[in-house]
Structure formats: structure tokens, C-alpha cells
Amino acid sequence: MRSILYIEDDIEIGKWVKGELEAKGYEVDWFTSGLELPNPLNNFDIAILDVMLPGLDGFSLGRRLKKSQPNAPIIMLSARSSLEDKLEGLEFADDYMTKPFHPEELAKRIEILLRRTNQTSTDKKQLKHLEVDFKSHTIINTTTGEEIILTGKQYQIFHYFLRHLNQILTKEQLYEGVWEEPYIEGDKTLMVHIRFLREKLELNPSKPEIIETIRGIGYRVKA
Secondary structure: OEEEEEEOOOOHHHHHHHHHHOOOOOOEEOOOOOOEEEEEEEEOOOOEEEOOOOOOHEEEEEHHHHHOOOOOOOEEEOOOOOHHHHHHHHHOOOOEEOOOHHHHHHHHHHHHHHHHHHHHHHOEEOOOOOOEEOOOOEEEEEOOEEEEEHHHHHHHHHHHHHHHOOOOEEHHHHHHHHHHOOOOOOOOOHHHHHHHHHHHOOOOOOOOOEEEEEOOOOEEEEO
16 A cells, blocks of 8 residues: 655645545545654655645755655645746655645546656666666666766766656756755756766767757656
8 A cells, every 4th residue: 555645734625635545545644734743754655745834834844855755756735826836846846736626636646656656666777778776776787797886966866867767857957856956057067967977877978878968958867
């Protein structure tokens, strides 16, 4: 049974969503604020967070949860529908839904995110000539049998790509998702890290097959 961490301070909405999701076979741990969360927190498959929460707002809570369990998707729920709020939420979250919403849509989005996560949640992932072991955090070049050693930041970038397989990611998304800081236009930090990553991961760095450049947009890693 897949587990959902659900945080919503509106009792009526909370009961309604919890009931709908449990009827679909999910195990739902519902809390009305981040202050109620147990320490240590039990593992969860996906988190659903309201933005306007007492004590610790959903954005701050979401960032903490993403650090503690980076592979678990997060869906933000909010009546705040401005572009600024959505962009702030999507800096760390995997989806953003505005209230009011239909439970069937929420259930479908949960299903899609869990299916996508399953692609990288197994212990190992084969990606062209690379074998990635998520349990030991190792990457093997299967053509040579040698282990590819990445720096901490390089691994974070590559892992972010693997969490978003087949998606075209902008420089802003990548930078803010990994560094958790606003991207400054013209900053070459990400570009330098991508170059070094390609030198380590690609069979031919001048003709990359793992990390694709999508001209005018950003990058993509295809399964």
C-alpha cells in the first residue's frame, strides 16, 4: 500500500481528501500542521501539502521534506493561484494544484507522480552505458567496468535529472532545484558543472548522448 503524507489545516477539506484517497487504496497520514509531525518522520511515498498552514507554511515545510526524503514527490495545494506562488512552489515541489479541485484529478496526479518516481526508485537503473546504483550511490561505466566518481554537487545534478527523466529542464529549474537559491541570469555555474558531468559520463563528451542540450531551453536526460 502506497503511503501519503497529507498536511491540511482545514478539517472539512482534510477529512474529505483523506477519505477519497483511502477509498482508492492509499494509506493517508493526515496532520493539520507541520508542528504535529513526528520526529523522526516515517518514510512516505508522496506528500501533499497545503500552502497556508499555521506555524510553518507549506513552502518552508516542503523544502524541509524534500531535503529529508528527496525521492518522494510533493504536491502543493493552495487557493493562492498567482504565478509567483506557483513558481515558488515548483522550485522544490513536483506539482501545484489550486483550490477548489476535484479528487479524481488529485488522484490522477498522484498516480502519475508515483509512476514516474518508480522509474528511479529501484535499486539500479540502466541508462545507455551507465548503471546507476541508487542504494550505494555508485555509477558504473558498463563498457569499461570502471566506477565513475562524481563530486557531491555533480551527483545532485545527475540525480535531479534522473528524478525528472524525459523532461526538458530549464537552467532555472535545475539551478534552483539543486542549489535551492534563485537563479541569476548569466551565471555560468550550472554550465560548468554540466560540462564536467559530460566529461565523466559521456562516451564522447563532444557528442553527448546522456545529457542532451535542448537549444534555447535547457537540458534533458532520456530513459
